[in-house]
Amino acid sequence: MRPASLLAAPGLAVAMLLVSAPGAFAFITPEAGGSPNANSIDTLYKLVLYIAAVVFVVVEGALGYACWKFSAKRNKVATQTHGHTGLEIGWTLGAVAIVIILAVATLLKLGSIRNPPNSGAEAAASTTSVSGALYAETERKLPPNKKALEIEVIGRQYIWQYVYPGGAKNGLGAPYSYEQMVVPTHTTVLLKAVSMDVVHSWWIPELGGKIQVVPGYANYTWFKIEKPGLYRGQCANICGQGHARMIASVRAVPPAQYEEWIAKRTQEISEANVEAATQRSKLEAGSGTGRVLNP
Amino acid sequence: MATYVAPVPQIAAHKVDRESRGWTSWITTTDHKKIGIMYLVTTFVFFILGGTEALLMRLQLGAPENTLINPQTYNELFTMHGTTMIFLFVVPVWAGFANYFxxxxxxxxxxxxxRMNALSYWLLLAGGIVFYASIFWTPPSAGWVSYPPLSSIAFSPSGGQDAWIYLIHLTGLSSILGAVNFYATIANMRARGMSWGRLPLFVWTVLVYSILIIFAMPVIAGAVTLLLTDRHFGTHFYDPTQGGSQMLWQNMFWFFGHPEVYIMILPGFGMVSEILPVFAKKPVFGYKAIATSSVTIAFLAFLVWAHHMFTAPIPLVVLAFVMMSSYLIAVPTGVKIFNWIGTLWSGSIEYSTALLFCVGFIAIFLIGGISGVFLAVFPVDWQLNESYFVVAHIHFVLMGGAVFTVFAAVYYWFPKMTGRLMSETLGKLSFWLMFWGFLFTFLIQHVIGLDGMPRRVYEYPNVGNLALYNLISTIGAFILALGILVTIINAARSVKVGAIAGPDPWKANTLEWFTTSPPAVNNFDEIPVIRSVEPMKDFRREIERRTGQRIEQVPVPAGSGEAAASSL
Structure with a gap:
């Protein structure tokens, strides 16, 4: 094969892949489908993809054509040109126009990605009012009716911990879980992510973009799941030897089932705390084994 | 003007003492050509080391849940690989070419x-040795971005992290001294008649490379100094529990880190702008636009750093600003690509290996530029950031981008440096292996990232098509490595047995071909007056006008040049 056709081949292959079937798009688009923000990102991504595909085909096409048409074999004498001001101004403005289209599209789509919607009518009863606009929390977005389930995500080497609302007024005794987060469907869930040690990154692809979890800062995101199911992800920022195994999952269950689960969880933790207190007093009295039940 | 009255332009370089030889001549030299060759040999050794690290990682990722390499070693490998390729290969390899040419x-x-030039080289070598010495103890493992607190003494107690800090200091100092030198040389030592509008485009990009280094390198030097004092002298610049800030590191690192991207790619742009006109046999399309876009890129390069931090806790206004500036920087980059295609258009393209690497670069770099636009859309970046999509993107711009132009430069300038031509057959074989190997390795990595695989993981579960995709990538990496090996063999062989090149084997345009191959110590006996951006074309035309004959080569008087070439 000729060099030029060898060059054009991968371009053609990708171009064919782009236009062949809707199935091909799943292959080259981000994961989505769990939450409206993930779906909006997917839409925005596809818009960029369409524009990119056109630019790709046109520019690689022009390059491939020039390489084929103007090879020394086909074109013995080169035309001595130094440039073309009109053409050059034209393609500079063309590039600027594409950039403006992308910027406008991004800003139009931004609201549905950043701003959480209200929970559905069938949302979990434990959805509470959340207060907004604490200072230094300007990036924390609330749904219009200010009602959501707020879960704290705590990153540490190499496990995710989730703290659910509940427990005593002093913040102690709140139900929590590790690795797997359980949430009710039809409910807007706000996440506040903090780190206990190094930088981590929270990412469940089907539920939206990732947020970096930086020690000393809080970072925020949200999701709202309609379909019960298991959504998987893992830490996306290198955090040490165990980084690849710092996995996370979100299990979405119907609201009633969530209420049951959270009540049972609260119960277990409170029992374990009582057990621990008993063990501790025994230990202090010099008669215990020091065994603490790990909830 | 009036003093230059050579009857016919001719290449003459013999009014000097015999060149000193032997190993002492290398370690004591201040000759820019010898220093340039030492730079190139050293950086290619590091390129091979960094490439070997990459192949080990691809071996580990060739199968899901592989246990070939343990997590600690894997983290060390990607830290060494990234650091080596950036600080010990791509940045200094351009210093090597710029030194020579x-x-x-x-x-x-x-x-x-x-003498400062020699110091630049020895500092680079010292930085590389300090860094690689750590493999005999514990190498660094916090990634080439070394985010604290992971790189702090609490989480990375080994001296490997300190070796990394010294590498940044030493290579940074080397780069700054080199950059000051390039700038001073370009500003003051141009031949008569070489105004800014007649400066070769490669020299334009070296100028911009130097300015970027002078502004960006001190920032990373400061950042790693704070990391060093945090680690060993009890300060808390990055420690949030003591009022420090992790985001301070991110901001300083990327304020350096993004200009660094252009430091690595701009001389490559210059290289392509030099090589395309030679083999398309027509002037570069839009000289002014290409030169101006380099300067525009340099300015914008300092306004886009936070696009590496889109998922970090930063305010919306910053996200929106950086998205806009990142879009803007795509414009001058796109202009360059259009101008290169314009240069090829209606030319008479001779498919030398150097030209193939340039065209392959444009084809690949365009994809890297397009994936860069995806990453600039910050809500989209929230999905793509820290995934294999970013790994694919960085390799499309740095490996298929910068490294392909480095290979173009090797094939283009090897005859000038050694006096001998490289084998075109091996060269083309190497190019096609590298081109297809590259696409196999990295195209599929976009998909791996979109499927949710984060970067810097030593293993992945066997879900979906991840196993197949990663296997494809691993096989591609070995094809790519084979292509690189062919060029190494080609170079090693051609130094000894390559055809004698003569002063100007490509009928090129710029002044480095107006001397013997390799050039004598003094480069030129007579420095000609420059009348355009393509002085060699002017000389040929001048000779044709005076002698009335059509010529292929600017003549070399007997006894001046070939002796040096045949003695090599």
């Missing part, structure tokens, strides 16, 4: 500060 291209006899 910048004075030749502007008609100077050496760099402005020859």
């Amino acid at each position: 910048l004075p030749l291209m502007i008609g100077a006899r050496d760099m402005a500060f020859p």
Whole structure:
């Protein structure tokens, strides 16, 4: 094969892949489908993809054509040109126009990605009012009716911990879980992510973009799941030897089932705390084994 | 003007003492050409080391849940790989080429500060040795971005992290001294008549490379100094529990880190702008636009750093601003690509290996530029950031981008440096292996990232098509490595047995071809007056006008040049 056709081949292959079937798009688009923000990102991504595909085909096409048409074999004498001001101004403005289209599209789509919607009518009863606009929390977005389930995500080497609302007024005794987060469907869930040690990154692809979890800062995101199911992800920022195994999952269950689960969880933790207190007093009295039940 | 009255332009370089030889001549040299060759040999050794690390990682990722390499070693491998390729290969390899060719291209006899030039090289070598010495103890493992607190003494107690800090200091100092030298040389030592509008485009990009280094490198030097004092002298610059800030590191690192991207790619742009006109046999399309876009890129390069931090806790207004500036920087980059295609258009393209690497670069770099636009859309970046999509993107711009132009430069300038031509057959074989190997390795990595695989993981579960995709990538990496090996063999063989090149084997345009191959110590006996951006074309035309004959080569008087070439 000729060099030029060898060059054009991968371009053609990708171009064919782009236009062949809707199935091909799943292959080259981000994961989505769990939450409206993930779906909006997917839409925005596809818009960029369409524009990119056109630019790709046109520019690689022009390059491939020039390489084929103007090879020394086909074109013995080169035309001595130094440039073309009109053409050059034209393609500079063309590039600027594409950039403006992308910027406008991004800003139009931004609201549905950043701003959480209200929970559905069938949302979990434990959805509470959340207060907004604490200072230094300007990036924390609330749904219009200010009602959501707020879960704290705590990153540490190499496990995710989730703290659910509940427990005593002093913040102690709140139900929590590790690795797997359980949430009710039809409910807007706000996440506040903090780190206990190094930088981590929270990412469940089907539920939206990732947020970096930086020690000393809080970072925020949200999701709202309609379909019960298991959504998987893992830490996306290198955090040490165990980084690849710092996995996370979100299990979405119907609201009633969530209420049951959270009540049972609260119960277990409170029992374990009582057990621990008993063990501790025994230990202090010099008669215990020091065994603490790990909830 | 009036003093230059050579009857016919001719290449003559013999009014000097015999060149000193032997190993002491290398360690004591201040000759820009010898320093340039030492730079190139050293950086290619590091390129092979960094490449080997990459192949080990691809071996580990060739199968899901592989246990070939343990997590600690894997983390060390990607830290060494990234650091090596950036600080010990791509940045200094351009310093190597610029050292050798910048004075030749502007008609100077050496760099402005020859001894400082030697210091630049020895600092680079010292940085590389300090860094690689850590493999005998514990190498660093916090990634080439070394985010604290992971890189702090609490989480990375080994001296490997300190070796990394010293590497940044030493290579950074080396780069700054080199950059000052390039700038001073370009500003003061150009041949008569070489105005800014007649500066070769490679020299334009070296100028911009130097300015970027002078502004960006001190920032990373400061950042790693704070990390060093945090680690060993009890300060808390990055420690949030003591009022420090992790985001301070991110901001300083990327304020350096993004200009660094252009430091690595701009001389490559310059290289393509030099090589395309030679083999398309027509002038570069839009000289002014190409030169201007380099300067525009340099300015914008300092306004886009936070696009590496889109998922970090930063305010919306910053996200929106950086998205806009990142879009903007795509415009001058796109303009360059259009101008290169314009240069090829209606030319008479001779498919030399150097030209193939340039065209392959444009084809690949376009994809890297397009994936960069995806990453600039910050809500989309929230999905793509820290995934294999970013790994694919960085390799499309750095490996298929910068490294392909480095290979183009090797094939284009090897005859000038050694006096011998490289084998075109092996060269083309190497190009096609590298081109297809590259696409196999990295195209599929976009998909791996979109499927949710984060970067810097030593293993992945066997879900979906991840196993197949990663296997494809691993096989591609070995094809790519084979292509690189062919060029190494080609170079090693051609130094000894390559055909004699003569002063100007490509009928090129710029002044480095107006001397013998390799050039004598003083480069030129007579430095000609420059009348356009393509002085060699002017000389040929001048000879044709005076002698009335059509010529292929600017003549070399007996006894001046070939002796040096045949003695090599």
